[in-house]
Amino acid sequence: MVASFTARDNWILVRVPQARDRRIRLLHLAGPMDRGTYGVVLSSAGDLYLLLAILPHREAVRFAVTMRASVNLVTGVLELRHDTGLEHYRTALHREAEATSARLFEHVTDAQLIELGIDQEIRELVRLLVTRDHLLALQNLIPQMQFEALLALASGASYPRAHAEVRSYAAEQIAGPVDPADLATAMRRTPSNVVLVDDADDWREILAHPIDAWRIFLHPDQRALAYRDGFTGPALVTGGPGTGKTVTLLHRAHHLAKRYADEPGTPILIATFSRNLAGALRSQLRLLIRDDDVYDRVRVSTLDSLAYEIVKRVRGYEPAVIDDRTLRSRWAAAAKAVHAPFTARFLQEEWLRVILPQEIRSLARYLGCDRPGRGRPLSAGQRHIVWEAVKRVTAELTDRGEWVHPQLCRIAAEELAHMEPAPYRHVLVDEVQDLHPAHWRLLRTAVAPGPDDLFLVGDPHQRIYDYRVSPGSLGINVRGRSRKLKISYRTTQQILAWAVPRLGEHATAGLDGAADDLAGLHSPTNGRRPMVRSFTDQEQELTGLVEQIRSWEAEGVELAAIGVASRSHELIRTAQRALHAAAIGSVDLESDVSADGLRIGTMHGMKGREFRCVAVIGVRAGLVPLPGAITPHDEDPMVHERDVQRERCLLFVAGTRARDSLYISYSGTPSVFLEEG
Numbered sequence: 001m002v003a004s005f006t007a008r009d010n011w012i013l014v015r016v017p018q019a020r021d022r023r024i025r026l027l028h029l030a031g032p033m034d035r036g037t038y039g040v041v042l043s044s045a046g047d048l049y050l051l052l053a054i055l056p057h058r059e060a061v062r063f064a065v066t067m068r069a070s071v072n073l074v075t076g077v078l079e080l081r082h083d084t085g086l087e088h089y090r091t092a093l094h095r096e097a098e099a100t101s102a103r104l105f106e107h108v109t110d111a112q113l114i115e116l117g118i119d120q121e122i123r124e125l126v127r128l129l130v131t132r133d134h135l136l137a138l139q140n141l142i143p144q145m146q147f148e149a150l151l152a153l154a155s156g157a158s159y160p161r162a163h164a165e166v167r168s169y170a171a172e173q174i175a176g177p178v179d180p181a182d183l184a185t186a187m188r189r190t191p192s193n194v195v196l197v198d199d200a201d202d203w204r205e206i207l208a209h210p211i212d213a214w215r216i217f218l219h220p221d222q223r224a225l226a227y228r229d230g231f232t233g234p235a236l237v238t239g240g241p242g243t244g245k246t247v248t249l250l251h252r253a254h255h256l257a258k259r260y261a262d263e264p265g266t267p268i269l270i271a272t273f274s275r276n277l278a279g280a281l282r283s284q285l286r287l288l289i290r291d292d293d294v295y296d297r298v299r300v301s302t303l304d305s306l307a308y309e310i311v312k313r314v315r316g317y318e319p320a321v322i323d324d325r326t327l328r329s330r331w332a333a334a335a336k337a338v339h340a341p342f343t344a345r346f347l348q349e350e351w352l353r354v355i356l357p358q359e360i361r362s363l364a365r366y367l368g369c370d371r372p373g374r375g376r377p378l379s380a381g382q383r384h385i386v387w388e389a390v391k392r393v394t395a396e397l398t399d400r401g402e403w404v405h406p407q408l409c410r411i412a413a414e415e416l417a418h419m420e421p422a423p424y425r426h427v428l429v430d431e432v433q434d435l436h437p438a439h440w441r442l443l444r445t446a447v448a449p450g451p452d453d454l455f456l457v458g459d460p461h462q463r464i465y466d467y468r469v470s471p472g473s474l475g476i477n478v479r480g481r482s483r484k485l486k487i488s489y490r491t492t493q494q495i496l497a498w499a500v501p502r503l504g505e506h507a508t509a510g511l512d513g514a515a516d517d518l519a520g521l522h523s524p525t526n527g528r529r530p531m532v533r534s535f536t537d538q539e540q541e542l543t544g545l546v547e548q549i550r551s552w553e554a555e556g557v558e559l560a561a562i563g564v565a566s567r568s569h570e571l572i573r574t575a576q577r578a579l580h581a582a583a584i585g586s587v588d589l590e591s592d593v594s595a596d597g598l599r600i601g602t603m604h605g606m607k608g609r610e611f612r613c614v615a616v617i618g619v620r621a622g623l624v625p626l627p628g629a630i631t632p633h634d635e636d637p638m639v640h641e642r643d644v645q646r647e648r649c650l651l652f653v654a655g656t657r658a659r660d661s662l663y664i665s666y667s668g669t670p671s672v673f674l675e676e677g
């Protein structure tokens with residue numbers, strides 16, 4: 001639910017004859033901007049309308065003939081229910097309830113339900129529920145606020161906790177009785193009613209970009225975080241895939257930037273770890289912030305390029321950054337030269353995860369240091385060998401004037417630590433689960449400790465680089481300022497139900513030190529179950545891919561709204577050839593929005609993206625998990641487990657980029673990750 005606005009001449013309001021609720025109408029913008037998209041609006045007495053959804057014509061009509069609006073008697077805000085769905089479900093529920101006298105909510109009194117804002121119609125249904133599954137089936141039928149309160153109770157939350165769920169939907173305390181007929185007051189009270197769209201251009205924009213509805217459709221939990229007046233220190237927002245963490249971060253940046261509209265400079269930094277993500281954040285921010293002066297107050301950058309620029313400025317030349325492949329070959333050469341009983345991968349990881357983060361510069365320190373996150377103990381003799389290899393690689397880097405990013409971040413952090421004042425007033429960081437310790441140090445020095453200094457956003461279940469840094473250990477304490485989002489807006493319940501078991505059963509270490517799980521993660525939308533297809537060989541698998549793409553196209557999905565991912569570059573190239581032979585255009589994941597063709601790339605490249613339909617191919621034994629990315633068990637059992645877990649996360653990330661439809665395929669033996677669930 002969202003924007004209220006006043007009608008203008010070129011907007012056509014259409015009544016739907018069979019509408020459940022006569023106050024729900026369709027709004028169509030006449031003229032050249034007409035793209036066949038309709039606003040579904042709720043009209044109050046007077047000239048005030050509330051935009052409920054933006055949909056193609058057929059779906060907009062379906063909305064009107066199924067949904068009914070009401071005013072919650074406790075919070076006074078507007079809510080929607082699926083009237084026709086409820087009718088069907090009621091009949092089925094009566095039948096189920098006849099078989100037993102046990103009831104899910106027998107411990108809750110009517111008075112308590114009333115205080116939670118559960119209205120009479122829903123209370124009657126609640127009295128029929130026998131199992132939690134019965135309640136879950138109501139998720140898309142009853143008003144969201146009432147569902148959340150009931151779900152909290154059914155999940156064992158205390159009555160006050162359920163009350164808190166309800167209160168989160170109310171912008172204000174209501175004095176006196178709520179008038180259920182007074183829609184105009186309810187609209188004003190509805191907390192997600194944030195943008196007053198009384199400008200025809202705004203309205204055009206919204207209709208033209210329905211997918212960008214996040215700019216105004218914020219869930220109260222997201223809104224509470226984004227528009228909070230002040231956090232006393234660093235805040236952390238976590239949540240499963242598609243729960244709107246990025247959206248919340250962007251709104252927060254907007255909120256903070258508005259404070260500085262009249263001041264010169266760039267007081268706000270939005271940072272993330274990859275260039276793709278920074279590009280996506282920049283374009284989303286541009287959609288959200290229309291005022292150039294406010295937009296100019298926010299810088300979006302990767303932490304690596306921030307560090308690079310600082311080092312370049314301080315040293316007066318452009319530092320050369322070594323690429324991954326060359327670096328790996330240097331470690332391989334060093335391993336050979338010192339006759340190391342370790343793989344090149346092991347040595348490189350020891351340097352990246354133990355030596356660089358602790359800034360160890362002497363053998364003596366290395367011999368005595370802790371090695372957090374490394375499972376295999378090393379004797380003094382073994383540490384000598386590692387150190388010999390480290391000396392060789394680092395000496396060559398120095399001789400050639402080459403760097404890795406964590407080194408540049410360290411130098412930049414040292415620079416910023418002496419800068420008075422710190423360069424930014426607020427730093428907001430997306431995808432924090434993948435930051436290296438050196439990134440965290442840079443962040444800490446980029447902004448002075450204080451209110452609203454750091455706004456951190458991430459999901460520990462989507463770790464695809466796995467540095468496992470606890471911000472607390474680097475002086476970034478989020479205790480008491482950590483919140484979790486649970487509604488996944490991107491993807492369907494069916495895709496989540498498939499994807500979550502791919503993560504396996506190991507407990508996930510959270511970003512605030514405690515363990516984290518995805519309990520309560522759910523989606524308000526339903527769709528097809530993900531398709532998992534098996535083929536005898538790769539050629540057939542690619543023929544299957546071509547058929548799937550054709551079938552999506554036949555359903556009206558544009559090629560650019562399809563993403564194809566694989567764990568291996570080689571399979572991507574082979575798939576591109578097969579697609580080309582079938583006259584299906586494909587371009588790299590990073591391609592510009594205007595490029596024609598489906599998007600294809602690695603699972604890593606899928607992070608930060610979203611598509612209507614996603615195909616993940618080559619999910620077979622020997623490729624997922626990728627053997628070269630896994631530390632052998634006998635080399636380090638703990639790191640081996642973590643590597644496997646990281647590969648699980650990759651599959652999870654790739655699958656949860658799909659909004660509507662997910663297709664998984666393999667040839668030969670399936671990946672072990674496909675076995676569970």
Ligand SMILES: Nc1ncnc2c1ncn2[C@@H]1O[C@H](COP(=O)(O)OP(=O)(O)OP(=O)(O)O)[C@@H](O)[C@H]1O
Pocket residue numbers: 211212213214217218219222239240241242243244245246247248459462488489490608610656
């Ligand atoms: N309140 C909302 N109403 C409607 N759509 C929303 C809302 N919040 C987020 N979305 C949409 O859900 C999708 C996912 O949002 P976003 O990218 O912010 O999630 P995320 O938590 O950062 O995801 P991930 O961790 O998987 O990258 C986007 O298409 C966004 O526009």
